[in-house]
Structure formats: structure tokens, C-alpha cells
Amino acid sequence: MASMKAQSSYEAPYSSTAPSTSHGVPQYMGDLPVQVNPNTGQQYVQVPRRGPPRLKGYLHLFDPHTVFKWQFPNFYRKPGYGYQKLGTYRHLDYFDREWVGDYDDRYISACDGRVSKLVVQAVDDIYDNTLNSTWRRTFIRNMAPFYLRLANWPLNHIDYARNGGPTGEDWPLIIGKWFLATIAITFVIGTPRSIEVPFRRGGMYDPLPYVYTGYPKVARNALEMENSRGDRLNETNPVAQRILRPRYLCFLRGNGQPAMTMNVEEWITQYKAERNLSYVFVAYTAEQFQSAEDLRVLHQMADAAARNAGVEAYWIGCSCMPDNENLEEDVYRICDVIRGAHSLAIAVGRPPNDMQGITTTDMMLQQWGRRIWTFPEVLLSPAGKEIRVYTRGADLMSPTLVPKNQFAARVWKQDAHVARQLVDHFEGNLILSQLELVTLALECLHNRETTQYLRGDHSYALMGLLRIRPKIDPTDSAFQAFARLSLANGSDQLLERLICVLPKSPNQPWHTMDDAWDTKLWEILPQECSIAGVGQDDTIILDGCRAANIRWKSFAPVAYNRIFSWKRWIAQRMLHLGGYVFWISIVLCAYMPLVGIPLFIYSLILMGLSPWLLRMLYLGKFWGTQGWFFGFEGYMDIDTIERQIFGGRLGRMKWTPHSSPLSRHHKNEHGECIPDDPTSDPATKALVESAKHAQPGEQRIFTIVDTGTMTATLIQAARPPICFLLAGAEGGMQRAIGCSYDWTTGTLYRETVIRLGTPVLDMMNRVPKVKIGFKRSMHPVKSLGEVGEAKGQQVC
Known part of the structure; x- marks a missing residue:
């Protein structure tokens, strides 16, 4: 077998x-x-048998496209694309140093805090064959200790992944290389000295020296607001007052006479009938009632609805919101009018110029239900009362009765299961949490149509379902309106959870909360972080995160701890003494053959065993490792990754089983979860291949190596994330947000989300407030030959 x-x-x-x-x-x-x-x-x-992959490493120096620079990494390849020079930008770093220059890809250096040009190491296929990036690329260097690389050289051609060990055809080459390695080791090992690197920063991951120095659009604390805005201390996110009754109502008169529209306060003063004030809320859509004749018929239907309900007035939008300075406030406070109504009546009719064959009451009602503003009207209508539907041209004394708890199944067919949960909540049958209410309502509202009046209309429609409602701000984007609403109501840290979601699709809008792991928003627990404010450009200000930098330019030697072993101690002494014994035995053979010959034979045995003894020095389990996040573009198998960092295949590194949507795993015969190579899935393998030719702004494949947990994770992102922010926990793991950095605005943008083991919490430092966005827009690009490389300078 x-x-x-x-x-x-x-x-x-x-x-x-x-x-x-x-x-x-x-x-x-x-x-x-x-x-x-x-x-x-x-x-x-079906993979051809070619042996383990070999990286060219420093042989890339002879490539014609490799360029030299003084700073490390000294050799790189220029990108194929450059950003158009639309202006000069300024950046203030953690130590108050200014950088001024053209737009380009940069990261925050963990060494000196500067915003430095991004250089990404890439596998050979990408480095040699593609010019599709806006960042510089460099080749992958083997950063393992030279001694261990030498000890593993005799075995480095064996493909363990495919064959499980050496085969018969491998042994002749192993013997030849072993002989050469013993000679080389004899010359390079002479004095006992440590080849292990020291721990840095107590073994913790590299910090993120980031600072946010701007003003938010809305802050939780008024002291953080910009004074020039003129906000008073209690009005950073001003709240709209609830109205106790409508400003205007249409009051019934004698039979055959049209209703009289009158200011409610004036009517109460004139008729002294405040206790008896009751009205029907009449809902309709302008798609079905547009002309003056349509509105006349609409009032007849509303009049009949009020008389059938036994009340003396009705509220209807076309007449009870006069065109004056309070119109905007009236539009977004209709929810209070519905809450105070006696009952809800819906007026429907065949739309003018009907091209869809809308002829029945159910079809008209479904068209009415597709409008965004009609959705909260049903939810907020009085509980326990049937909804009366009046159809134009039908008998107004016999309206269609629709039980509220059946409305979703009959009218909102496109999202009936979600909408029914909201109906049950407002009926008091199944109470949702604040987080569930907002999440489900936002999903339903974005499924509906609207003629946009303000960009935040969807959030303002949602606002009517919540207790606290911020005042309307016409300058709000859709996201800003929602964020202000969430801040005002608490919403069970909705925004803190939402930023931890990994979208199923790169183009998924922020309000679609579908997670790549199919996790619900309420299953994500914010990790000691909170929203401090809402940014000016669809961003949030997040406080309390733990963060770590990602090193893209190269691997680095990794420090580790092991327990003492007599085998390793003896192997070390034998190696260090082997060379001396050899030369001493040669001298003794000339003068004292009886002593020299046994020593000479002993030294030859030591020389022959030197690769094995040297490898033994590095064996043993790691009880602790230096935390690093290394990144490279493309894919390498786990053995090759381990060779580049530790010098050989030692079996210590593994793929993560469920950190990324690209992670794969299986159950062995003992019921244990075993991680698999992600490319063992043909679909992932194809994804890796196609990503090599991705254009700017498209998804690419990157690999993140975590030496803190000795794992590697394959991820998808449009840009290399320069850091990870820990902002939430889910399923027993931490959600780490991989962010790119737009240095021109000081904004971190979510590129991907991975799941890390909880122990990484203790290996990361906290960062102050960070400005983070959900999706980064693509700056215009052209070929590098057209726009030239970006230029800039340190000002101070």
C-alpha cells in the first residue's frame, strides 16, 4: 500500500x-x-511527482527586474501599477513626525513608528511572472540558522508530504550529500556558542504604533467634539423629541362632505374635546395615488375607514403634513403618529400606467408592501387589531381584513420569515433583544424600495422602531445615520460586532450582515472594546482593541523555549569536540598510534554523525515561541514555510483548521480534528492559481504565519493587511480584523477577518483609539510607466 x-x-x-x-x-x-x-x-x-518545491532565494539577484536599494530588503521588484498623482498628502505619525508625499501603499513600522513604503515578499511564481500590484515585491529569503540549514541539507530533497519519507531512489543522493555535509560541518563548528536568538518584547507580537488625531463627526463624549461646530455639551448627538399627537388631522363632517384638515391644538381649544380625540392612520403609496383625482378618491376611502372605525378623524400623509418648515421632522416622526392611532387602514388601487398586470387586492397590497416607509407602519400599528384594506372601486363598507400576525405571509413574501419575527415582537408574542431587533429590521428595510429623500432614509425608517431617535442630519451618509442611531440607543454594541464580521462577498454592503462563517451578529461578543465616535467618512472610532503588526518584507529568526535535554547536551558537546579530536588524533597517530588510531576512528564516527547530531540540537518541543505575524503573497506548503523560518522540516508548524474560510480539516480514526493543506480542496487550489493574475482592487491570496501559535493561515484580501486588531470573540476564538492602512487619512480599513486562539490575547498590546472603515475605495491607478513612482519626504 x-x-x-x-x-x-x-x-x-x-x-x-x-x-x-x-x-x-x-x-x-x-x-x-x-x-x-x-x-x-x-x-x-493528480499531482506529478516533482519533489518538494524549491525557492530561488538569492538567485533572484540575477533577475533583470530585481532592483537594489540601501534599506532592507535591499532587493525588490517595482510594481506594475502606480496611483495617479491627484494631490499631495500629509501624515502625522505616532511620534509627531510629518510625512508629505504622493498617494502610495505604506504601513506603520513597528521598529521606528514611521509610515514606510510597503514591500511584500512573494512566492517565485508571483515575483517572477506578474506585474499586477501597486506595492513593491521582494523574493522570499531563508532566515533559518545556517547550521540547521546545513544539517538538513542532505534530506531537503525528500518530499514528505507525498511519500511520507525517503524512498529507494532518494538514498544515493542522501549519501552523497551527507558526506559533503559532514565535511562542511567539521569546518564551521569549532567553538561552543549559542545559536539561539533572544526574545524581543518579552515574546509579545510587534505593537502597532498608531495614533488617531482627528475629530469625529459624532463622539460619545462632548469634550471630543470640534468646538467650531457649535455643539453644546449635551448636543453631540441631539435627540428628537417624541410627539404626543399629530400636528394636523382630517376631521369628519356630515355625510357627503369632505373632511376638514385642521391643526389639532386649535381643534382641541375650539371644541374642548381632547379626551375624545381618536383617529385612524391611513397608509397608501404614491405609486398608486398620484393625480388630483386619485387623491380625491383616496380621501373618500379614508373617510369611509374613519366612519367604519367609529372615530372622528383620520391622518393621511398627503394632507396632514403641510409644506412648511416642519415638514422634514414630520416625515421622520410618522412613527409617533402610528403609535397613537386607533387603528391602521391601508388604501390600495391599481397604479396608473400599470405594466405589470396588478389587478387584484393582494397584488396591490404586495406592491404597497414593497415600499420602505410602509414597513414600520404595519409593525407599529395597534397590537391585537386587524388591519383593514380598502380597495379602490370596491365596496368601502366591506374592507378586506388581514390579521396582523398573517400580514407577513400574505404581503411580505420576499422576507416573510424574518418579517414575521418583527411582527411577533411588536405584538408581544416573541420579544427580541435590541440587537436582534435592529439586525432583522435593517435587513428587511434594505429589501424594500424607496425614492431617496436623504441618503440615510433606511436608517431613519429604522429609527421609528427604536426608543431614542437622533435628530435628522441632512449631511449624514447612510452609514453615518445608522451609526448615530446605534450610538444613541446602545443597540447591544452592534457596531462593535459588525466590524468583526467577515463579508461573504467583497462587494457586500455594510448593512448586509452575512458572515462568511454563517455566524449571527449576536454570537459575536465584543472584546473589551467600544465605539468612541463616528468618523467623517463612513468610519468608526474604536477604543480598547489589542493590536499586532504584520511583517511582510521578510521572515525573521524566531526565539523559542525548550526544556533541558541530556541528549541535546551530549550532542552539543560531541559536535564541539569532534573537530578538535580529529586534528589531535592525526598528531597522535604519528607518535602514539595506539592512542591516535582509536581517536581517529572515533572522530570519523563523530564527523559522520554530525548532521544527525546537529539536527538533534534543534529537536524537542517548543514550550514558548516569540510572537510574530509573518505574511507573504501566494501559497507555499507547510514544510517549505517551516524550512524558510526554522531551517528544516521539524513538524512543528501546522495549518489552522478553522481560522479562515479557506482553512480545511478532517476527522481521523480517533475522532480528532486534523488540519489539512487548504489546496487539498481543488476549489481552493484553483483560487490560488487565479489570484496570481488579480488586478488592483481584486481579491488575492496571502498566507499569514503565526509563530506565537506555530500555525499558518491562507487568506483572501484585496490588499496586504498591515496589522490585526482583536475586537471580538466567537465560538471560543478571537476575531482578528486584518486592516490595510490609508495613511492619507489615518484610517485602518478592514481587508479580512481571521479567527485566532484565545491565548494570543495575552501576547498583544492595547492600542489607543483607532479610526477604522468597513470598505476601502480604490484610488485611480495606471501603469507605473505612465504615472511614475510615488515620491515624498519627511518634513520633521
């Missing part, structure tokens, strides 16, 4: 997204055929 496996291919775990075979003909994933195991039915990728 083992030999059969060695000669065939690597069988990947089954994936439902993998292509299937048809009539025995294999489908292809990228350039690799997908086969089906006839015994198990599992799909796998």
Missing part, C-alpha cells in the same frame, strides 16, 4: 465544491486533473 501511494498521487479530502468527473473523463482544476478514487469515491488532485 505504501509503495502504491508513493507511485500514485496525493489524495485530497473530498470537497463539495470540487469539479466532478463525467463519463470517466477527468475535469481540470487549474492545470491539475481532478480524479475520483474508485474505491472511496473521493476526489483528489
Whole structure:
């Protein structure tokens, strides 16, 4: 079975997204055929036997496209695209140093706090063959200790991933390389000295030296507001007052006479009938009633609704909101009018110029239900009362009665299951939490149509369902209106949870709260962080996060702790003494053969064992490692990643089983969760291949190596995230937001979200307030030859 496996291919775990075979003909994933195991039915990728991947490393110095610079990394490749020079921008860093220059990709250096040009290490296929980035690229360097690389050299051509160990054809090469390695080790190892690097920053991850120095549009604390705005201390997010009764109502008169529209306060003063004031709320849509004749008929229907209900007035939008200075406030306070109504009546009719064949009451009612402002009218209508539907041209004395708890199934068919939960909440049958209420209501409102009056209309419609309502700000974007509403109501830290969501699609709007792991918003628990304010440009000010920098320019030597081992101690002494014994034995052989010859034989044995002894020095379990987040563009198998950092395949590094949507795992015979190589899924393998040719702004594949937990994670992002922010927890893991940095505005933008083990909390420092956005817009780009490289300088 083992030999059969060695000669065939690597069988990947089954994936439902993998292509299937048809009539025995294999489908292809990228350039690799997908086969089906006839015994198990599992799909796998037929990979040619080529041995472990080899990186060119410093051989890239001979590439014609490799450029030299004085700062590390000294060799890089220029990007294929550059940003158009639309202006000069300024950045103030953590230490109050100013940088002024053209727009380009930069990161915050953990070493000196400067905003430095982003250089990303990339696998050979990407570094050599693509010019599709706006950032500089460099090749991957092997940063492992030289001694360990030398000790592992005899075995580094063995493909453990495919064959599980050396095969018969590997041994001749192993023996030849072993002989050369023993000679080299004899010359390089002579004096006992430590080859282990010290811990930095107590073993913690690199910090993020970020500072936010701007003013928010809305702050929780009034002292943080810009004084020039003229906000008083109690009006940073001013709240609209609830109205106790409508300003105007249409009062009934004698039969056959049209109702009289009158100011309510004047009517109460004139008729002294405040206790008896009761009215019907008449809902309609302008799609169905537009002309003067339509409005005349609409009033007839409203009059009949009020008389049938036994009240003396009705409220209708076309007449009870006079065009004056309070019109805007009236529009967004209709919710109070509904709450105070005796009952709800809906007037429907066939729309003018009907092209859709809307002829029945149900069809008219469904058209009415597709409008955004009609949704809260039903939810807020008096509980326990049937909704009366009046159809134009039908008998107004016999309206259609629709029970409120059946309204969702009959009218809101597109989201009936979600809308029914909201109806039950307002009926008092199934009470939702504040977070559930806002989440579900926002989903339903964005499913509906509106003729936009203000950009925040969806949030203002939602506002009517909540207790506290901020005053309308015409300058608000849709997100800002929602954020102000969330701040005013608390909303169970909705924004803190929302920023931790990984969108299912890169183009998913902020109000769509679908998570890539299908997690509900209320399952994400904010991690000791809170919203301090709302930014000027669809951003939030987040306080209390833990953060860590990501190193993209290269790997680095990693410090680690191990317990003492006599085997390693003896191996170290034998290695250090081997060279001296060899030269001493040669001298003794000339004068004291009986002593020299045994020593000479002993020294040869030590030399022959030197690669094995040197490798033994590095074996043993790590009880603690220096925290690093390394990143590179593209994909490498886990053994190659470990060789670049630790010098050889030691079996310490693993893929994460469920940190990313691209992570894969399976259950072994003992019921244990075993992480798999993400590219064992043919769909992921194809994604890796296609991402090599992504254009600016499109999704690419990056790999994040976490030495704190000794794991690697494959991620998708449009730009390399320069840091991780821990802002929430879910499912026993921490949600880490991978952010790129727009230095021109000092804003961190969410590029991806991964899940990390909870122990990383203790290895990260807190950061002060950070300005973070949900989606970064793409700055205009052209080929680098057209726009040239970005330029800038340190001012002070």
C-alpha cells in the first residue's frame, strides 16, 4: 500500500465544491486533473511527482527586474501599477513626525513608528511572472540558522508530504550529500556558542504604533467634539423629541362632505374635546395615488375607514403634513403618529400606467408592501387589531381584513420569515433583544424600495422602531445615520460586532450582515472594546482593541523555549569536540598510534554523525515561541514555510483548521480534528492559481504565519493587511480584523477577518483609539510607466 501511494498521487479530502468527473473523463482544476478514487469515491488532485518545491532565494539577484536599494530588503521588484498623482498628502505619525508625499501603499513600522513604503515578499511564481500590484515585491529569503540549514541539507530533497519519507531512489543522493555535509560541518563548528536568538518584547507580537488625531463627526463624549461646530455639551448627538399627537388631522363632517384638515391644538381649544380625540392612520403609496383625482378618491376611502372605525378623524400623509418648515421632522416622526392611532387602514388601487398586470387586492397590497416607509407602519400599528384594506372601486363598507400576525405571509413574501419575527415582537408574542431587533429590521428595510429623500432614509425608517431617535442630519451618509442611531440607543454594541464580521462577498454592503462563517451578529461578543465616535467618512472610532503588526518584507529568526535535554547536551558537546579530536588524533597517530588510531576512528564516527547530531540540537518541543505575524503573497506548503523560518522540516508548524474560510480539516480514526493543506480542496487550489493574475482592487491570496501559535493561515484580501486588531470573540476564538492602512487619512480599513486562539490575547498590546472603515475605495491607478513612482519626504 505504501509503495502504491508513493507511485500514485496525493489524495485530497473530498470537497463539495470540487469539479466532478463525467463519463470517466477527468475535469481540470487549474492545470491539475481532478480524479475520483474508485474505491472511496473521493476526489483528489493528480499531482506529478516533482519533489518538494524549491525557492530561488538569492538567485533572484540575477533577475533583470530585481532592483537594489540601501534599506532592507535591499532587493525588490517595482510594481506594475502606480496611483495617479491627484494631490499631495500629509501624515502625522505616532511620534509627531510629518510625512508629505504622493498617494502610495505604506504601513506603520513597528521598529521606528514611521509610515514606510510597503514591500511584500512573494512566492517565485508571483515575483517572477506578474506585474499586477501597486506595492513593491521582494523574493522570499531563508532566515533559518545556517547550521540547521546545513544539517538538513542532505534530506531537503525528500518530499514528505507525498511519500511520507525517503524512498529507494532518494538514498544515493542522501549519501552523497551527507558526506559533503559532514565535511562542511567539521569546518564551521569549532567553538561552543549559542545559536539561539533572544526574545524581543518579552515574546509579545510587534505593537502597532498608531495614533488617531482627528475629530469625529459624532463622539460619545462632548469634550471630543470640534468646538467650531457649535455643539453644546449635551448636543453631540441631539435627540428628537417624541410627539404626543399629530400636528394636523382630517376631521369628519356630515355625510357627503369632505373632511376638514385642521391643526389639532386649535381643534382641541375650539371644541374642548381632547379626551375624545381618536383617529385612524391611513397608509397608501404614491405609486398608486398620484393625480388630483386619485387623491380625491383616496380621501373618500379614508373617510369611509374613519366612519367604519367609529372615530372622528383620520391622518393621511398627503394632507396632514403641510409644506412648511416642519415638514422634514414630520416625515421622520410618522412613527409617533402610528403609535397613537386607533387603528391602521391601508388604501390600495391599481397604479396608473400599470405594466405589470396588478389587478387584484393582494397584488396591490404586495406592491404597497414593497415600499420602505410602509414597513414600520404595519409593525407599529395597534397590537391585537386587524388591519383593514380598502380597495379602490370596491365596496368601502366591506374592507378586506388581514390579521396582523398573517400580514407577513400574505404581503411580505420576499422576507416573510424574518418579517414575521418583527411582527411577533411588536405584538408581544416573541420579544427580541435590541440587537436582534435592529439586525432583522435593517435587513428587511434594505429589501424594500424607496425614492431617496436623504441618503440615510433606511436608517431613519429604522429609527421609528427604536426608543431614542437622533435628530435628522441632512449631511449624514447612510452609514453615518445608522451609526448615530446605534450610538444613541446602545443597540447591544452592534457596531462593535459588525466590524468583526467577515463579508461573504467583497462587494457586500455594510448593512448586509452575512458572515462568511454563517455566524449571527449576536454570537459575536465584543472584546473589551467600544465605539468612541463616528468618523467623517463612513468610519468608526474604536477604543480598547489589542493590536499586532504584520511583517511582510521578510521572515525573521524566531526565539523559542525548550526544556533541558541530556541528549541535546551530549550532542552539543560531541559536535564541539569532534573537530578538535580529529586534528589531535592525526598528531597522535604519528607518535602514539595506539592512542591516535582509536581517536581517529572515533572522530570519523563523530564527523559522520554530525548532521544527525546537529539536527538533534534543534529537536524537542517548543514550550514558548516569540510572537510574530509573518505574511507573504501566494501559497507555499507547510514544510517549505517551516524550512524558510526554522531551517528544516521539524513538524512543528501546522495549518489552522478553522481560522479562515479557506482553512480545511478532517476527522481521523480517533475522532480528532486534523488540519489539512487548504489546496487539498481543488476549489481552493484553483483560487490560488487565479489570484496570481488579480488586478488592483481584486481579491488575492496571502498566507499569514503565526509563530506565537506555530500555525499558518491562507487568506483572501484585496490588499496586504498591515496589522490585526482583536475586537471580538466567537465560538471560543478571537476575531482578528486584518486592516490595510490609508495613511492619507489615518484610517485602518478592514481587508479580512481571521479567527485566532484565545491565548494570543495575552501576547498583544492595547492600542489607543483607532479610526477604522468597513470598505476601502480604490484610488485611480495606471501603469507605473505612465504615472511614475510615488515620491515624498519627511518634513520633521
